[in-house]
Amino acid sequence: MSSDSSYQTYYVPEQSKLPIVMAIGLAVTVFGAGSMLNDMSAGRADSLAHWIFYAGALIIAGTMFNWFSKVIKENHAGMYSDQLNRSFVWGMSWFIFSEVMFFAAFFGALYYVRNFAVPWLGGEGEKGISNMLWPQFQATWPLVNMPDATNFTTPKALVDPWHIPLWNTILLLSSSVTVHFAHTALKKENRAGLKLWLFVTVALGFTFLALQIYEYAEAYNHLGLTLNSGIYGSTFFMLTGFHGAHVTIGGIMLTIMLLRVLKGHFKPDDHFGFEAASWYWHFVDVVWVGLFLFVYIL
Amino acid sequence: MSAVIETHDHNHHHGPAKGWQRWVYTTNHKDIGTLYLWFSFIMFLVGGSMAMVIRAELFQPGLQIVAPEFFNQMTTMHGLIMVFGAVMPAFVGLANWMVPMMVGAPDMALPRMNNLSFWILPFAFTLLLSTLFMEGGAPNFGWTFYAPLSTTYAPDTVTFFIFGVHIIGASSIMGAINIVATILNMRAPGMTLMKMPLFVWTWLITAYLLIAVMPVLAGVVTMMLMDIHFGTSFFSAAGGGDPVLFQHVFWFFGHPEVYIMILPAFGVVSQIIPTFSRKRLFGYTSMVYATSSIAFLSFIVWAHHMFTVGMPLAGELFFMYATMLIAVPTGVKVFNWVTTMFRGSLTFETPMLFATSFVVLFTIGGFSGLMLAIAPADFQYHDTYFVVAHFHYVLVPGAIFGIMAGVYYWLPKWCGNMYNETLGKCHFWLSFVGMNLTFFPMHFVGLAGMPRRIPDYALQFADFNQISSIGGFMFGATQLLFLYIVINAIRSGKPASQQVWESAEGLEWSIPSPAPYHTFSTPPEVK
Numbered sequence: 001m002s003s004d005s006s007y008q009t010y011y012v013p014e015q016s017k018l019p020i021v022m023a024i025g026l027a028v029t030v031f032g033a034g035s036m037l038n039d040m041s042a043g044r045a046d047s048l049a050h051w052i053f054y055a056g057a058l059i060i061a062g063t064m065f066n067w068f069s070k071v072i073k074e075n076h077a078g079m080y081s082d083q084l085n086r087s088f089v090w091g092m093s094w095f096i097f098s099e100v101m102f103f104a105a106f107f108g109a110l111y112y113v114r115n116f117a118v119p120w121l122g123g124e125g126e127k128g129i130s131n132m133l134w135p136q137f138q139a140t141w142p143l144v145n146m147p148d149a150t151n152f153t154t155p156k157a158l159v160d161p162w163h164i165p166l167w168n169t170i171l172l173l174s175s176s177v178t179v180h181f182a183h184t185a186l187k188k189e190n191r192a193g194l195k196l197w198l199f200v201t202v203a204l205g206f207t208f209l210a211l212q213i214y215e216y217a218e219a220y221n222h223l224g225l226t227l228n229s230g231i232y233g234s235t236f237f238m239l240t241g242f243h244g245a246h247v248t249i250g251g252i253m254l255t256i257m258l259l260r261v262l263k264g265h266f267k268p269d270d271h272f273g274f275e276a277a278s279w280y281w282h283f284v285d286v287v288w289v290g291l292f293l294f295v296y297i298l
Numbered sequence: 299m300s301a302v303i304e305t306h307d308h309n310h311h312h313g314p315a316k317g318w319q320r321w322v323y324t325t326n327h328k329d330i331g332t333l334y335l336w337f338s339f340i341m342f343l344v345g346g347s348m349a350m351v352i353r354a355e356l357f358q359p360g361l362q363i364v365a366p367e368f369f370n371q372m373t374t375m376h377g378l379i380m381v382f383g384a385v386m387p388a389f390v391g392l393a394n395w396m397v398p399m400m401v402g403a404p405d406m407a408l409p410r411m412n413n414l415s416f417w418i419l420p421f422a423f424t425l426l427l428s429t430l431f432m433e434g435g436a437p438n439f440g441w442t443f444y445a446p447l448s449t450t451y452a453p454d455t456v457t458f459f460i461f462g463v464h465i466i467g468a469s470s471i472m473g474a475i476n477i478v479a480t481i482l483n484m485r486a487p488g489m490t491l492m493k494m495p496l497f498v499w500t501w502l503i504t505a506y507l508l509i510a511v512m513p514v515l516a517g518v519v520t521m522m523l524m525d526i527h528f529g530t531s532f533f534s535a536a537g538g539g540d541p542v543l544f545q546h547v548f549w550f551f552g553h554p555e556v557y558i559m560i561l562p563a564f565g566v567v568s569q570i571i572p573t574f575s576r577k578r579l580f581g582y583t584s585m586v587y588a589t590s591s592i593a594f595l596s597f598i599v600w601a602h603h604m605f606t607v608g609m610p611l612a613g614e615l616f617f618m619y620a621t622m623l624i625a626v627p628t629g630v631k632v633f634n635w636v637t638t639m640f641r642g643s644l645t646f647e648t649p650m651l652f653a654t655s656f657v658v659l660f661t662i663g664g665f666s667g668l669m670l671a672i673a674p675a676d677f678q679y680h681d682t683y684f685v686v687a688h689f690h691y692v693l694v695p696g697a698i699f700g701i702m703a704g705v706y707y708w709l710p711k712w713c714g715n716m717y718n719e720t721l722g723k724c725h726f727w728l729s730f731v732g733m734n735l736t737f738f739p740m741h742f743v744g745l746a747g748m749p750r751r752i753p754d755y756a757l758q759f760a761d762f763n764q765i766s767s768i769g770g771f772m773f774g775a776t777q778l779l780f781l782y783i784v785i786n787a788i789r790s791g792k793p794a795s796q797q798v799w800e801s802a803e804g805l806e807w808s809i810p811s812p813a814p815y816h817t818f819s820t821p822p823e824v825k
Contacts, residue, residue, distance in 0.1 A: 009819060010484070012405045015315055015323035019414035026468070027421035030461035034425075037527045038454050067410075083483060087407035090479040098471050098513045105517025105547055109532060117540035126610040133535060148536035152529070227528050231538035234530035238521070 008081035011074070018070070022063045029056030068256075072265070072273070085272055092276040096283050099246070103287055106242065110235045110294060114141055118231070121147055146230040155225040155233065161296035164215045168208050169292050172247075175204035176285040179254070179278045187268050191261070198258045201281070205251040212244050239295050246284045253277040313815050322417070325409035326815065327394045332712070333416050334391030335705070339781070341383030341423060342698075346774050348376040353736075353770035355753050356763050369753035370438035371430065377441025378459075381559065382466050383423050385693065388701045389562040390415070390473050393501045395712060397477060399806040399813060400495045402486025402822045407479035411472050418469040426462045429455035440751060442552065445533035445544035449525045456526065460519045467512040474508035477501055486805070488824035492586070495804050496579065499586050500565030503593045507554045507561075510597075515551040518544065542607055549600035557596045560660075560692060561589060563700025564631060567653045569804070570707050571635050574650035575642030576801045581634040588627035588634075595624045605676045614673045621671035625664065632661055647799075648722030652703035655730055656695055663691030666741065681751075684744025690737045694773075695730075702729075702780070709784065710798045714812030715791025721783045728776040735769025 032053030039047030074080060116125070122139025123131030131137065134147035146152050159165065179201040185193030216237075219225040227237045257277045260266065266274055314320045314329065321333060351372045355363045364372070394412065398405055406412045429436040434453030437443065448456055481502045485494070494502075521544070524530040531537025533544045572579045579585065601609060601617040609617075635657050646654070666688040670676050679685060702725075710716050739762035744750075748759045755763065794811040805824070809817050 010404050012409055012816070012819075013325050015319065016325055016410050016413070017323055019410055020322050020417050022414050023417035023421055026418060026465050027425065030465055031425060031458070034457040034461045037523070038457050041527050042454070084407075086483045087479045090483055091408060091411075091475050094475045094478055094509050095471075098475075098509045101510050102513035102517055105514040105550075106521075108550070109517075109521065109543055109547060112543050112546060113539060117535075117543060118538055121535060121538065121540075127608055130535070143538045146531075146537050150536070152531065152537050227524065227530050230531050234524065234532055234537070234539065238524060238530065 008083070010081060011079045011084055013074075018063055018067045021059065022067070025056050025059030025063055027056070029053060029060060032056050068273075072260075075270070088272050088276070092279060096279060099283065100287075103239075103242065103290075106235070106239050107290065107294065110239065113231050113235065118143055141232075143230055143232045149230070152230050153224055153226050153228045153233075155219075155223055155229045157223045158225060158232075159215060159219055159223070159236075159296065161292070164211050165292060165296045168211055168215075169288065171204050171208045171211070172285050172288050175201045175208070176282055178204065179281050183274070183278055186266060186271055186274060189268050194266075195258070195261055198254065198261060202251060202254050202258055205247060205254065205281075209244065209247055209251065212240070212247075236295055239291055243284065243287050243291055246280075246287070250277070250281045250284045253280060323413075325405070325413055327398050327406045327409070327412065328712070328813065328815065330406075330412050330416050331391045331394030331396075334387045334394055337416070337419060338384050338386075338388035338391060338701075341379050341387070343777065344427070345376050345379035345384055346777060348372045348379070349770060350774050352376065353767040356755070357767040358764070359755050359757055359760050361754055364753070366753045367435060367438060370440075370751065371436040373751050374437045374440055374443075375427075375430070378426065378437070379423070380693070381441060381555070382463075383419070385559045385697045385701070386470065387416075387419060389501075389504070389559070389697075390470075390477075392497075392562065392566065392701070392704050392708075393473075393477050396708060396806060397480055397498055397501060398484065399809070399817055400498050400804055401481060401484060401489055402805050402818045402824060403480055403484035404816065404819045404821075406476050407484055408476050412476050415469045415473040415476065418465050422462045422466045422469070425458055429453075429458050432458075442548060443522075444548070445522060445525070445541050448544075449522050449533055452526070457523070460523045463519045464516055467516045470508050470512045474505035474512075477505040478509070481505075486818065486821035486824050492583065493824065495565075496568035496582070496585055496589075497562070497565035500561045500568070500589055503589050504558050504561045507558050507593055507596065511551040511554040511558075514547060515555075518547040518551065521547070542604070545604050545607060546601065549603045550597075552603065553600040554593070554596040556689075556692070557592060559697045560700075561593070563656065563697050563704075564589060566700045566704040566707070567635065567656050570649045570653040570703055571638050571657075573707075573799050573802045574645055574647060574653070575639045576644075577638055577642045579634070580637040580640075581630070584630055585634055588630040591627040592624060595620060595627070599624065602671055602673075602676075605673045606680045618671060618673040622668065625668055628664055632657060632664075647706075647719060648717070648726055649703045649707035651723065651726040651730075652699045652706065655726070656699045656703065659695030659699070659734075660692060663688060663693075663696060666691060679744060681749055682744040683740040683748045683750055686750050687737050687740035687744055690740070694733050694737065699729075705784070707799075708806070709787055710791075710794035711806060711811050711813055713788045713791070714794055714810075715787050716794045716798075717783050717787035717791055721779065721786070725776060725779050725783060728779070729773055732769050732771075732773030732776055736766050736773055737769075739763075739765045739769075 032049055032051070032055065035049035036047065036053050039049050116127075118141065119125050119139045120127040120130045121134070121137055122128070124139060137147040138145070142158055144155055144158070146154065178197045182194050182197035182201060185191075185197055225236070226233055254277050257274050260273065314326065315323070321329060324330060351364060352369065355361075355369055394406065397403075432455050434455055437448070437453070437456055437459045439447035439452060443459075481494070481498055521530070521532040525532050525534065531539040533539050533541045535541065568579055568585060599617055599621045601613060602621045605614060605617075639654070644650075666684070670679055670685065670688055706717060706722055743759045743762045746759070748755050796810050797807050798811060799807075805818075805822060806813070808822070
C-alpha cells in the first residue's frame with residue numbers, strides 16, 4: 001500500500017487453459033469416484049468406474065504440475081512484484097485456515113459424541129431417556145461395546161498411545177523443528193544446511209507415514225479395530241486418516257521443495273513456495289498434537 | 299479521486315480474445331463476473347421451474363400433477379440449486395465485477411484461480427442435475443439433507459450429490475480466498491479499510507464466513523459418504539453415533555451460510571440507498587461493526603434450527619437468546635438505511651425501488667425470524683409453512699432483490715447502455731406483487747399447521763395455497779421480463795454516461811461506461 005513512485009505493475013496473467021483443464025479433471029474425478037463407490041456398494045464386480053477416477057486424478061496431477069511450473073517460471077522471469085507475493089501469502093494462510101475448519105468439523109463431532117451422544121445413550125444426563133432404545137447399554141469411552149453391535153465389528157483391543165503414537169509424536173514434532181532449521185539455513189544462504197535439514201524433515205515425515213500404515217495394519221488385522229467399529233472406530237480412523245492424508249500432501253510438497261532446492265531454486269529473500277510448504281507442515285504437526293491428546297490419550 | 303485509464307499498450311494488455319476461447323480461458327475479472335452472473339441466472343430459471351412444479355402441485359389439495367417421490371426431488375433440488383447455484387454465484391459475480399473496480403485494483407488477486415472457481419460450477423451442477431435422470435431419481439431428502447434420510451434411506455445418487463457438494467465447496471473457498479486477497483492486498487493507495495465502499499466490506503466479511511464454514515460442509519458430507527459406503531456410524535445410534543450430530547454439524551455450516559446469502563445484499567443496498575437519497579450513508583462505521591457482529595453471532599446460533607430435536611434446556615435457552623441478539627446489529631442496519639433516506643432528495647429508479655422494498659420486506663422476514671427464535675413458540679411453527687414463509691422473505695426480497703437492485707444499478711457500467719426504465723419498473727412491481735402474493739399467505743397456513751415438504755394438504759388450506767400458486771406463477775413469469783430487459787439494454791439501450799447516476803460516488807463511476815476491459819492497471823490515488 002506504499003504510495004511511492006516505484007510501483008511495479010501487478011502481473012495479470014494472459015488467458016490460460018490451465019483452469020478449464022483443472023475443472024474438467026475435477027469433474028471427471030468426482031464422477032469416477034461417485035460411480036466407483038456406488039458400484040462397490042452395489043457389489044458390481046465388472047465396474048470400470050475406477051478407470052474414470054484414475055483418469056481424472058491424472059488430469060488433476062498433470063495440470064497441477066504444469067500450473068506450478070508456470071508460476072515458478074513467471075517468478076524466475078521477474079514478473080512478480082512484492083505485492084503479488086503478498087497475494088500468495090494471503091491465499092496460503094486462508095487456505096490453511098480452511099483446512100483447520102475441516103478438521104474442526106471432525107474434532108467437533110468427536111467432542112459431541114463423547115460428551116453428549118454416548119452418555120445420553122447410556123442413560124446419563126438430561127437426554128438420558130435415549131437409553132430406552134438399548135436399556136442394557138453402558139456408556140464408556142473408548143466405546144468398545146456398541147449399543148447394537150449387529151452391523152458392526154467389536155474391537156478386541158485399542159491402539160496403545162504409548163507405543164507407535166508416542167514415537168509418531170516425537171517424529172512429527174522434531175520434523176517441525178528441522179523444517180524450521182532448513183528455513184533458517186535458506187535465509188542465511190547456507191545451501192548445505194538447507195539440503196540436509198530439508199532431507200531430514202522429509203525422511204521424518206515419511207517414517208511417520210510408514211509407522212501410521214503399520215499401525216493401521218495392526219488395528220485391522222490384530223485388534224479388530226476398523227472403520228466399522230462403531231463411533232470410536234469412525235472418529236479414530238477419520239481423524240487420523242485425514243491427518244495422514246494431509247501429512248502425505250505435506251510430504252509431497254516438501255519433497256518437491258527438496259527437488260527444487262537441488263535444482264538451485266530459492267533465494268534468501270524469494271522462497272515463498274518453500275515457506276508455504278513449511279507452514280503447511282507446521283499445520284499438520286499442530287493437528288497431530290490435537291489428535292494425540294484427544295484421540296489417543298484422553 | 300482520479301481515474302487512470304490505460305492508454306499505452308502493454309504487450310499483454312489488449313482487449314478480449316474472440317469467440318468461445320475468451321470465456322473459457324479468461325483471467326479477466328469482468329469476464330468471469332459476467333460468466334458467474336449468467337450462470338446464476340440460468341440456475342435461477344432452472345430452480346424457479348422446479349418451484350413452478352411445486353406450486354402447480356399445491357394449487358389444489360390432493361395429488362394431481364406429480365408423484366410424491368418426484369415432488370420431494372423438486373423441493374430438494376429447488377433449494378440446492380437456488381442456494382448454491384443461483385444466489386451464491388450471483389453474489390460472487392457481483393464481487394468479481396465490482397470489488398476490483400471499487401478498490402482500484404487491476405484485477406482479482408489470483409486471476410487464474412478465479413477462472414477455476416467459476417468453471418467448476420457448470421460441471422458440478424450438470425452432475426447434480428443429471429441425477430434427475432439416473433436410476434432412483436435425484437436427491438429427495440430436502441436441501442438440508444438430514445441423516446438418516448440422506449444416508450440409510452437415500453437414493454444411490456446421493457453419492458454424486460456428495461461429490462458435487464465437495465467441488466462446489468472447493469469453488470466457493472477459492473472464490474472467497476481470492477476476494478479476501480484482493481480486498482486486503484490490492485487496494486489503491488489511500489483506500490484505507492474504513493474508506494472502502496460497504497459492498498466491499500460486506501463481501502470481505504462474507505468471504506471470511508465462506509472460508510470458515512464451507513470446509514465444515516465438506517466435513518459433514520464426508521461423514522455421510524463414510525456412513526453410506528464404508529460402514530462408519532457417525533449418524534447411527536446403534537454404533538454410538540447420533541443422527542442429531544448431523545444436524546449440529548450441518549447447521550454450524552448452515553447458519554453462517556444464510557448470512558453468506560444476505561450480507562452482500564446488505565452491501566449492495568448500502569451502495570444504492572445513498573445514491574438515490576443524494577446523501578451520504580448514515581452511520582458508515584456502525585454499518586461495518588454491525589455487519590461484523592452479525593457474522594460473529596452467526597457462529598453461535600446454529601441450533602435454533604433444531605429446537606424440537608431434543609436438546610438440553612440450557613441449549614434451548616442459550617441458542618434462543620443468542621439468536622435474538624442478532625436483531626440488535628440488524629436493527630442498527632435497518633435504522634441506518636431508513637435514516638439515510640430521511641430528508642433525502644429521493645427518486646425511485648428501478649435499483650432504488652428494489653433497495654427500498656428490500657429494507658421493508660427483509661425486515662418482515664427478520665421479524666418472522668424473531669418469532670421463530672422464541673424456542674417455546676417454535677415448537678408450534680417448526681417444519682410448517684411459517685418457516686417457508688420466513689426464509690423466502692429473507693431470500694427472495696432479501697438476497698434476490700438485492701442482486702436485482704445491484705444488476706440494475708451497475709448494468710449501465712457493465713454494458714455501457716441504460717436499461718429501459720419503464721420496463722424495469724414493471725419488472726419491479728410485478729415481482730413485488732407476485733412475491734408477496736406467493737409468500738405472505740404462507741405465514742397463515744403455516745401458523746394454522748400446514749407442514750412443509752408435503753405434496754398434499756388439508757382442505758382448509760386450499761384458498762391460501764391457490765393465492766400462493768397464482769403469485770408464484772406471476773413472480774416466475776416476470777423473471778422472463780427481466781431477461782428481456784437485460785438483453786435489450788445490452789443490444790440496444792441508450793448509451794450511459796460515465797457517472798450513470800447523478801450522485802453516485804465511488805471509483806467505479808470514475809471510469810467510462812462500459813468499463814474498459816482493463817481498469818486501474820496503475821492504481822488511482824484515493825484522497
